[in-house]
Amino acid sequence: MRFSWVCRKFIRDFERVSVKQRVQNLYDKAGYGLFLAVMLGGCSVFDQIEDVDQAQLQAEAVPAPESRKFDGADCPIFFQGLASGEAQERFFEKGKCGNEAPYHVFALGGDYPVQLGPEAKLNCAMTTQLQRYFADVVQPQALRHLGQSVVKVRVAASYACRRRNGRRSGKFSEHAFMNAMDISALTLSDGRTLTVKRDWRGLGRDARFMKAINRGACKYFTTVLGPGGDTYHQDHFHFDLARHGRKGTYRVCK
Numbered sequence: 001m002r003f004s005w006v007c008r009k010f011i012r013d014f015e016r017v018s019v020k021q022r023v024q025n026l027y028d029k030a031g032y033g034l035f036l037a038v039m040l041g042g043c044s045v046f047d048q049i050e051d052v053d054q055a056q057l058q059a060e061a062v063p064a065p066e067s068r069k070f071d072g073a074d075c076p077i078f079f080q081g082l083a084s085g086e087a088q089e090r091f092f093e094k095g096k097c098g099n100e101a102p103y104h105v106f107a108l109g110g111d112y113p114v115q116l117g118p119e120a121k122l123n124c125a126m127t128t129q130l131q132r133y134f135a136d137v138v139q140p141q142a143l144r145h146l147g148q149s150v151v152k153v154r155v156a157a158s159y160a161c162r163r164r165n166g167r168r169s170g171k172f173s174e175h176a177f178m179n180a181m182d183i184s185a186l187t188l189s190d191g192r193t194l195t196v197k198r199d200w201r202g203l204g205r206d207a208r209f210m211k212a213i214n215r216g217a218c219k220y221f222t223t224v225l226g227p228g229g230d231t232y233h234q235d236h237f238h239f240d241l242a243r244h245g246r247k248g249t250y251r252v253c254k
């Protein structure tokens, strides 16, 4: 059958071209790409040529989506050098969890940089508020109460696809949207580590520092929970940027 011969010749010619060139051709020449698609489609329907995996050809011809570029327009706090991290591909799972523009955040900058360990998975707004909170509240309070700065923070949780307080039903936690972070300990420049669980209690300078940074967080986050709040937060501070109330102006500060 004449059409069969045409198809075989077309596919043989097609196979001689390198994959890279095929992709380039498709990219540069939309007309040729359309012709290619019509020919391959027609050949598979009419001629049933078995030695060409059309799905494979199609997969080769479609360029992979480019990685999301890390630029300041995305999230100025990184561009300004006030946080270090990596932009990630948009990420969603289980229908509800994830974020359009996630970041892996390694450190917060400013006059007194702070390392996050392990790295936090956060959205831009949360990263921005965390940097401001550390620069405006945590470091000044550390210098005031303890005579030194905080150099490292233990991230007890950042992204987690779960509901509030780990319940099986009810509202999703802001952790599910990369809009929350839990802190369980802070390491000072002399190497000493304060934990929320141990150092919250008492009247000493460590406890005064812990309470000061818990109280001071309320200006920067819409939800602040700590040992003074409920039983779920006896060993860490929880900060998030949830929208509370109809106007979104209500704040939870415990």
Ligand SMILES: [Zn+2]
Pocket (backbone or CB within 6 Å): 157, 175, 180, 181, 182, 237, 238, 239
């Ligand atoms: Zn939390």
